[in-house]
Amino acid sequence: MAHLKRRVSMADVARLAGVSSQTVSRVANGHPSVVGSTRQQVLAAMRELGYRPNSAARALKRGAFRTIGVILFTLSSTGNSRTLEAIADHAAGQGYAITLIPVAVPTQDEVLGAFTRLGELAVDGIIVIMEVHLLDSATVTLPPHVQVVVVDSDAGDRYSVVDTDQTDGARQAVAHLLELGHRTVWHVTGPQESFASNRREQAWRRTLEEAGRPVPPPLHGDWSAESGYRAGLALADEPDCTAVFTANDQMALGVLRALHEQGRRVPADTSVVGFDDLPEAGAFIPPLTTVHQDFTEVGRRCVQGILRQIEGGEPEHGTTLVPTRLVVRESTAPPPPPA
Amino acid sequence: MAHLKRRVSMADVARLAGVSSQTVSRVANGHPSVVGSTRQQVLAAMRELGYRPNSAARALKRGAFRTIGVILFTLSSTGNSRTLEAIADHAAGQGYAITLIPVAVPTQDEVLGAFTRLGELAVDGIIVIMEVHLLDSATVTLPPHVQVVVVDSDAGDRYSVVDTDQTDGARQAVAHLLELGHRTVWHVTGPQESFASNRREQAWRRTLEEAGRPVPPPLHGDWSAESGYRAGLALADEPDCTAVFTANDQMALGVLRALHEQGRRVPADTSVVGFDDLPEAGAFIPPLTTVHQDFTEVGRRCVQGILRQIEGGEPEHGTTLVPTRLVVRESTAPPPPPA
DNA sequence: CTCGCGAATGTTTACGTTAACATCGGCTGA
DNA sequence: TCAGCCGATGTTAACGTAAACATTCGCGAG
Known part of the structure; x- marks a missing residue:
């Protein structure tokens, strides 16, 4: 034995x-x-x-590994881990394995190191789940035959990009609140470096501007519930804030708690909309109206994109947007009648 | 170029x-x-x-891949994805890569298939994150030279097992509530198949019995916030339920919402304790008292265990328990005075 | 009946790397 | 001065697989 x-x-x-x-x-x-x-x-x-x-011998002979590398910063974010899961599932369906390359700290050095490791790794293609500017300095070390697909980026001119339709999702959220009769919508952003966060902020701003509404100053968070809580405390001090669009659900959770503590009822006094549609969003107090992201579809298209490149041999550029949809639950309502 | x-x-x-x-x-x-x-x-x-x-040639020559395979069902659970992340980080630190093998449906057939794939895969060792009884029928197809470490299991006699100290965590949770003066503690379990859930339930029961308290019938959930909500509605109908221990934080979230909707104040009327310590547990309404799991440490010990086996050549058996600690927030208080 | 063709199988070689052994100098010490 | 040794480098072979080419054999057509 x-x-x-x-x-x-x-x-x-x-x-x-x-x-x-x-x-x-x-x-x-x-x-x-x-x-x-x-x-x-x-x-x-x-x-x-x-x-x-023996897959090593096989790969040596064939020159291909039937493996896709995924490089990302963290699995803590629901989006990343759900996307990764979808990628792994679809890749397995196509007979490809997934090799994980975590990058502890998002510095250029770290990313460079990860790419170097990947270069030596048995990988036919790479899916990058991170902001692309960190990728730029590292590109030089990318083995020329390895294909890349990027998520969360606007570098469609240089890479094949797959992303959630951030703009339309944010627009739907803001439009929903305006339709309910709110005069304007406040916004809690994600971290500055995040492309997704910027896109959501831009779309929020544009939607307000196009409707001719005033644009309140955005509050800056970092995706965490804690930062949402801080933002929520600040919002509770704004008497004319009746509607908030939060860049993700976790920060929305913090906002809900802050408003609750400050005696602001949701949705009677203040409406809240999130982004992501976490599995537990329906169990928030109150159940959260939020923008649903289809991570499964994002993962599927990533795999599809990278396989097409691997099999076609040529990199393809362009951006694929995965649609979002607003899930209306109980955290939104018309504004309270003016006092 | x-x-x-x-x-x-x-x-x-x-x-x-x-x-x-x-x-x-x-x-x-x-x-x-x-x-x-x-x-x-x-x-x-x-x-x-x-x-x-060329890592394929290198692996062929050396007979080792410097890669660890991780086989798991889903990344949706926070525990799994956080553990995976920790595994990936520590493995990278030791110069090992991670290959991910997701198993879509936890049937024996699927697991068997995954193991077969892993057998052909370039892997020096395997970390299994799942209930071990599903592993049993698959063992035969395991290449004899591949080492295995298992998480979430009691099969320490046959495998090297790393796990959170479920028993002590649950004991701490129940003891905390009893010390606050509650006569007994109700319990919302996870799914029947889960070893972790069973362990928590056992420890809950034993702690009550040892204190000579009555043991209320457990309510069965499935880890989801939704199932917690249903359990919470049932608990709200039990007039003498003043304390609940929930087998994870997501179900606790559902319980909180149900109690809130039924007009039961937490913690004034009913205390709630969770398990996991999700990053957002502090933003629940009210902030959740819960048992903290150190997933980073679990991941670290998995990697350590598998590397020792890979380098030692011999499988090691036995169970390593990672300690837990109770994080007291605002969802627990002494019971209300009897009416 | 024989030639030739194609199906079934065997033989050779190369993939890129590294262990093991071989070689070549120069330097040390008696 | 030269044997012997050691450090630096070169040569050979092997890891397990699969493509390319070689061989064998049976069978049908002429």
Whole structure:
């Protein structure tokens, strides 16, 4: 059982089956020109010896690894981990494995290091889940034959980009609040470096401007519930704030708590809309109206994009937007009648 | 630039630098017996050609991939994704890459398939994040030289197991509520199949029994906030329920909402304790008292365990428990005075 | 009946790397 | 002065697989 012997190779199987190792190879790869009886013999020998193809040798010979590398900063964000999961599922469906390259700190040095590691890694393509400006300085070290797909970026001119339609999602959120009769909508942003956050902020601003509404100063958060709580405390001090659009659901959770503590009822006094549609958004107090992101679809398109590049050989540029949809729950209502 | 030529190999570098390919290999691996001037020449040639070691060839030669496979069901659970992240970070620190094998549906067939894929995959060891009984039928297909570490299991006699100290965590939660003066503590469980959930339930029951308290019937959830909400509605109908221990934070969120909707104040009327300490637990209404799980440490010990096995060559059995600690926030208080 | 063709299988070689062994000088010490 | 040794580098072979080419054999057409 616990032999620490050398692995079983094709040669071993061939010897037992009384054929050449090439025939074993043919059986392993389902090549048609092997007669039934020989095939059975070989399969029996494989089973007896517990043969498993050696993927290193296979990759060396074929020049391809059937593996996709995913480089990202953190799995703490729901978006990242859900996207990763979708990527892994779809890649597995296509017979590709996923190699994970976490980058602890988003500095250029770290990213560069990660890319260097990836370059040595057994990977046919890379999906990058991060802001692209960090990628730029690292590009030089990218092996030229490795294809890249980027998420959360606007670098569609240089890379193949897949992203949620941030702009339309934010627009829907703001429009929903305006339609309910709110005069304007306040906004809690994500971190400055985040492309997604910037896009949401831009769309919020534009939607207000196009409706001819005043644009209140945005409050800056960092995606965390804690930062949402701080923003919420500030908002509770603004007597004419009746509607808030929060750049993600976790910050919305913090806003809800702050408003609750300050005696502002949601949605009677103040409406709140989030972004992401976390699985637990429906259990917030009150259940949160939010913009649903389809991470599964994002992951699917990433894999699709990278596979097309790998198989086509040529990088494709352009941006693919995955649509969002507003999920209306109980945290939004018309504004209170003026005092 | 965009040559789709063959990759640069050691032989190419060697030719340009005017040395043998073995010398290039020595430089690449930091072997000491290469004189400075030669080393510089080789490094220059590497840079000029953009040389990158071919990991497939390397793995083939060495018989090791410096890669760890992680097999899990889903990343949706915070615990899994945080553990995975910690595993990836620590593995990277040790120069190991992570290959992800998601299993869509937790049936034995699926698991078996995943293990078969892993067997062909370039992996030196495997970390399994799932209930072990699903592993059992699949064991036969495990390549004998691949080491396994298991999380969330009690199979310490057959595998090396790393887990959070579920028992002590649950005990702390219940003891905290009893110390506050509650007569007994109700419990919302996770799904039946979950080892972690069972352990928490057992510990809850034992702690009550040892204190000589009555054991109310447990309510069964499935980890989701939605299921917590349903349990919360049921609990709100129990007039003498003053304290609830919920098997995770997401269900606690649902319980909080149900109690809130039914007019039960938390913690004045009913105390609630969760398990996990999600980053946003402090932003619940009210901030949740919960049992903190140290996923980083779990990940670290998994990697440590698997590396010891890989390097030692022999599987090690036994269970490592990572301690938990109770984080007291504002969802717990002494019971209301009897009416 | 024989030639030739194609199906089934075998043999050779190369993929890129590195361990093991071989070689070549120069330096130390008697 | 030279044997011996060590440090620097080169040469050979092997890891397991699969493509390319080679061989064998049976069978049908002429």
